[in-house]
Amino acid sequence: MPPGFSKPALPAGSFELPPTAGLPAVFGDFIRKPARAFTLGLQDWLGLPEPVIPTCSGTAALVVALKTLHQRAPAKNQVIIPAYTCPLVALAVKLVPGLSALPCDTVRGGIDLAPEALGALCSERTLAIVPAHLGGRVADLTRVCAIAKKCGALVIEDAAQAMGAFNHGVSVGLAGDAGFFSLAVGKGLSTYEGGVLFSRHPDLSAELAAMAKKTLLPDFFRNLRRLLELAGYMALYSPSGLRHAYGRSLRRELARGDEVRAVGDYFTLEDIPLHSPDSLRLRAAANALERLPAFLAQGRMRAEKYLAELRKLEGVAVVRDNPDANGVWPFFMALLPGKRERDDILRRLWTSGLGVSKLFAHALPDYAYLGESGTGSPAGGPEAYSGARDFAARMFTITNSPWLDEEKFSGIVAVMRESL
Numbered sequence: 001m002p003p004g005f006s007k008p009a010l011p012a013g014s015f016e017l018p019p020t021a022g023l024p025a026v027f028g029d030f031i032r033k034p035a036r037a038f039t040l041g042l043q044d045w046l047g048l049p050e051p052v053i054p055t056c057s058g059t060a061a062l063v064v065a066l067k068t069l070h071q072r073a074p075a076k077n078q079v080i081i082p083a084y085t086c087p088l089v090a091l092a093v094k095l096v097p098g099l100s101a102l103p104c105d106t107v108r109g110g111i112d113l114a115p116e117a118l119g120a121l122c123s124e125r126t127l128a129i130v131p132a133h134l135g136g137r138v139a140d141l142t143r144v145c146a147i148a149k150k151c152g153a154l155v156i157e158d159a160a161q162a163m164g165a166f167n168h169g170v171s172v173g174l175a176g177d178a179g180f181f182s183l184a185v186g187k188g189l190s191t192y193e194g195g196v197l198f199s200r201h202p203d204l205s206a207e208l209a210a211m212a213k214k215t216l217l218p219d220f221f222r223n224l225r226r227l228l229e230l231a232g233y234m235a236l237y238s239p240s241g242l243r244h245a246y247g248r249s250l251r252r253e254l255a256r257g258d259e260v261r262a263v264g265d266y267f268t269l270e271d272i273p274l275h276s277p278d279s280l281r282l283r284a285a286a287n288a289l290e291r292l293p294a295f296l297a298q299g300r301m302r303a304e305k306y307l308a309e310l311r312k313l314e315g316v317a318v319v320r321d322n323p324d325a326n327g328v329w330p331f332f333m334a335l336l337p338g339k340r341e342r343d344d345i346l347r348r349l350w351t352s353g354l355g356v357s358k359l360f361a362h363a364l365p366d367y368a369y370l371g372e373s374g375t376g377s378p379a380g381g382p383e384a385y386s387g388a389r390d391f392a393a394r395m396f397t398i399t400n401s402p403w404l405d406e407e408k409f410s411g412i413v414a415v416m417r418e419s420l
Contacts (some may be wrong), residue, residue, distance in 0.1 A: 003244050007161035014239075014240055014243055015239035015240060015242075015353055015403075016239055016240075016242040016243040016246055016247035016353045017239060017242070017353060017354055017355030017358035017399050017401050017403050017404055017408070018186065018237070018242055018246065018353050018355060018399060018401050018403075019186070019331060019397060019399050020186040020187075020330040020331050020355075020397075020399060020400075020401070021188075021299055021330045021331065021399060021400045021401045021402065022185070022186050022187060022189075022190055022325030022330070023188055023189050023190070023288055023291060023292055023295045024234075024237055024238075024239070025190060025230065025233060025234045025237065025284065025288055026234060027231070027234055028287070029283070029284035029287040029288050030280060030283065030284050031370050032287050033288035034219060034283060034287045034289075034290065035172065035286075035290065036284075037282075037286055038054065038282045038284065038285045038286035038289060039051070039053075039054060039196075040050040041286055041289045041290070042196065042289065044290070045270055045293065046163075046164075046171040047171055047174075048171065048173075048174070048198050049198065049199070049200055049202070049205060050063050050205070051198075051205055051209050052196055052197075052198050052275050053197040053198065053208060053209055053212045054194065054195070054196060054217060054276075054282060055180075055194070055195040055196065055197055055212065055216060055272065055276075055277065056159040056160075056193060056194060056222075056226075056273060056275050056276065056277050056391055057182065057183075057184060057192075057193045057194060057195045057272070057273075058088075058093070058180055058181060058182030058183070058184060058195035058196075058330075059088045059092045059182075059195070059272050059343070060091075060195055060210055060215075060216060060272065060273075060274050060275075061180035061181075061182075061195040061196065061197035062089065062092040062130070062156065062158070062180055062402070063092050063095050063096060063215070063272070063274065064197055064208060064211050064212045064215055064216070065128075065156050065178045065180065065197060065208060066079060066096045066128065066156070067129070067211050067215060068091065068204070068207050068211040068284065069127055069128050069154055069156075070096055070098065070099060070127060071207075072207070073127060074098070074210070075125075075150075076124075076125055076126060076127035076153075077098050077099055077100060077125055078100055078101075078102050078121075078125045078127060078192065079093045079097070079099055079100070079101050079102065079126075079127055079128050079129075079130060080101075080102045080103075080104050080113075080118065080121050080122065080126060080127050080128070080129045080130065080153075081093065081101050081102070081103060081104065081130045081364070082103070082104060082106055082111070082113060082130070082131065082132050082364070083103035083104055083105050083363050083365060083385040083387075083388035083389075084106050084360065084363050084364060084387075084388035084391050084392055085132045085134065085158070085360070085364060086132075086160070086265075086360060087265055087266075087267055087360070087364065087367055087370055088267055088271075088272065089101075089130060089132070089158060089350070089364075089382050090103075090364060090370055091267055091268075091269055091271075091272060091370075092119075094269060095269060095272060099127065102121050103118045103296050103363075103364045103365050103385065103388070104117050104118050104121055104129075104167075105117040105348050105384075105385045105386065105388055106387045106388045106391060107386045107387055107389045108386070108390055108391075109317065109319075109335055109387075109390075109391065110319060110387075110391070111129055111132065111133075111134045111137055111139055111168055111319065112131070112139050112144075113129070113139075113144055114387055115144075116145045116217070118144065118147050119144075119147055122147055122148070122150070122151040122153060123151060124151065124152065124298060126148075126151050126152070126153040126193065127153060127154070128153055128154050128155065128156050129144055129148050129153055129154075129155050129156070130134070130155075130156045130157075130158050131157060131158065131176075132157075132158035132159075132160070132161075133156065133157065133158065133159045133161065133162035133165060133172050133194065133327070134161055134162075134333075134359065135161055135162075135164075135330065135331060135333050135359060135397070136162050136165055136320065136327045136329055136330050136331075137162070137314070137319050137320070137321055137326035137327050137333070138159055138162070138165050138167045138172055138321045138322065138325035138326075138327045138364070139157065139323065141157070141167075141175045141176060143175065144176075147173065147175060148176075154176070154177040155175075155177050155178075156176060156177065156178045156180070157173045157174075157175065157176040157178070157180070157223060158171060158180065159172045159173045159179050159181050160180065160181060160182035160184075160187070160195075161182065161187065161330065162181075162327060162328060163181040163182075163187065163188055163189065163196075163328070164188055164292065164296045164328045165325070165326065165327040165328050165360065166325065166326045166327075166331070167322075167324065167325045167326075168324050168325075170220070173198065173236065174265050175184060177199060177200070177204060178197065178198070178199040178202060178204060178208065179197075179198055179199070180195055180196060180197045180198070181195060181196040182194070182195050183195055185233060185258065186330070187330070188292060188295070188296060188328060188330065189288050189289060189292050190230075190233065191226070191230060191234050191277070191281040191282070191284065191285050192226050192229040192230040192281070193226055193229075194277055194281065194285065197212065197396065201400055206275065209331075212276075215274055216274055216276040216277075217274075217275055217276060218275065219273070219276070219295060220275050220276035222273055222275050223275070223277070223278035223281070226277075226281060227278065227280060227281060230281060230284065232245075233245075239403050242354070249262075250262050250350075250351070251351055254350065254351060255350065259358070259361045260361045260362075260369075261369065262361075263357065263358050263359075263360060265360055265361045265362075265367070278307070280394075282369060293294055296325055296328050298328055298402070299328065299329045299330070299400055299402075300326075300328070302329070302400055302402070302404075303329035303332070306332065306398075306400070306404075306409055307320075309409070310332065310334065310413070313413065313416055313417060313420065314420065315336070315337045315341075315420050316334055316335070316336060316416065316420070317334070317335040318332050318333065318335070319332075319335070319395075321332040325330060329400045330399075330400060331355075331359075331397040331398060331399050331400050332397065332398045332400060333395055333396075333397055334395065334397070334398060334416075335391070335394050335395050336394050336395075336396070336419075336420070337394070337420070338393075338394060339393040341394075341420055342393065342394050342395065342396055344419040345396060345415055345416055345419045346358070346396055348398070348415050349412060349415055349420070354399075354404070354408055354411065354412055355399025355403075356397070356398055356399070356412060357396065357399075358395075358396055358397065359395065359396050359397050360392065361392075362386055362390045362392050363388040363391070363392040364385075364388065365384070365385055365388075366389070366392075385386075394399050398412060
C-alpha cells in the first residue's frame, strides 16, 4: 500500500469504482442515427434558449464567455471565482489577455460564495462573477446576482458538474447571464472532453456564438485523438477496466505523496486546447442524451437511499440542495467534524477501490503552481479564505455510481463510524 494508507476496509480484488457516476457510453452511440441533434435535444430537455453552442470542453466554454464579455467591456479586468473550485477555472481566466482571477471565500460548510466577501471584492473593475454548482448541488444565486447587478458585473454559471439540475423548475445556467456544462470524463454525459455554452439573453447568445466561431477553429488531429480517447473510455468504463485506467495512476501518485496529481488537479495552459468539436462525438452525445434523464433519475433514487444512512452518522453532514432545487447526484460531498477524521477515512478508503476520493486537493489559493503562474492570489494569513479552506480540509466524496452496491456502501459507512 502507499505510505500512510491503510489496507482497504473491504478487499478491492479486481474492481475499481469511479469517484463519480457517469453515464456509460456505448459504441452503438457512434452508429445509430439520433432522434434529434445533440443541441436540439438539450434545448428540448432543459428548456435552453437558442443557440446552444457546443465546445471542446467546459473550460473552453468559459474562455469563450470571458472573451465575449471582455470584448463588450474592455475596461473591466477582474473575474471573481470561488476560492474552492476546479483549478481550470482560474487557468481559463489566465487564458484571456488582460483578465485576472480574484478568489472569493465560500460559506462555511457549503459551496455558495460568501456574500460579505463577494461584496467586498466587487468594484467597477469586475467583469464577471463565476459561481459554481459543484458536485451537482445547486448553488444559491439570488444574492450573487443582486451583488453583480449592483456593481455592473455579469454572472457566468459554472454548471460543469450539474447538467440536469434544476432550481425552481428551471435548469441551472439560466439564472445568470451565461452558463456552461462540461462533457468531460466523469460527468453525467461524456464525449471524453466537451462542453456546452448558452445564454438566456438573445443579444449575448449571438455574441457568444460569434466568438466561439472565431475562437474554436477546426482541428482534425485533436478531434481524432479525442475520438480514440472516447473509444477507450467506452471500452474501459467498468469496475474491471477502471482498475487499470484509473486505479493504477491514483495509487502511483498517492505513493509519491502527490495528492494534486492523484485527484487530477494539475494543469497547465497547454492543457486547455481551443478548437471546435467533431460531428461524430456530437452524434454519440445525442444518442447518449436519450438515456441520460432516466440515468439521472435512478441516481436521485439511489442518493435518497444512501443519504438516509449517512444522516444516521452523528457529526457527519452531507451537502444538500435547498428545498426548491433538484440537483443531480454524481457523488456525495460528506463533511466530517474535523480534518483529522476526514484524513483518517481517506487513509483507509482512498485506495480501496470503493469510489471514495477528494473533489479537489486544496482550496484554490493553496495550489502552489497557480500562484507561480500568477493565476491565483496570495495565500494570506490563517483567516483568509477560511470557509473554502475549511471545506477543503473536512470534505471527502463518496461515489453514487450504480456499481456501488449496498454491501460496499455499508463498508464505507463502517469505516466512517469508526473514524468519528
